[in-house]
Amino acid sequence: MAQSRNLSPTLSPARVIARFAVRIVLLAAFAAFGSIGFGRSLAALLWMSVILCITVGFIRREPLFRTSLNHWDESIAFGALFALVHVVNDLA
Template sequence: MPRSFPVTLNGKTLHVIMRFSLRMLVLCLFSAFGKLGFARSLAALLLLSVVVCIVTAIMRRERPFAGTLTNWDEAAVYGLLCALTVTVSQVAPS
């Protein structure tokens, strides 16, 4: 008997994964040319992405713990990546 994933892999989930991948590529490219440095620019853009995803999820009336990936899940990942970026940039020597 195969295991079931907590998230159903359907068209909407794959759309969210592709959107996340493309947005991360764009954020990394913009951060590479930022005047504040890569880490600070990336952290700021990730925080902005969190806000955009939350507003989008509220406007679309998406449920936070649905069976598929939603903007809420995307916002959570961006928030975690933002926290990780800030933590690593503070620990790493300049």
């Protein structure tokens, strides 16, 4: 009997937001010790997080536009934070 494998179980929004918050705290901690400065280090780490979330979204075959939160939504949030940090770095 063939079983359908669901590679993308739906997580609760609170769990996805908590995962995002933990990642932000870790990225900020690593950026604090960056040799190129906090802003540039944080921007590079946020850009890598965007790529990571997109890759995981592809691998897990998560739907792009869905009512529940997933890695695609995280990649958009990381991208928005990257743009904000990039603009702030250019102004300073």
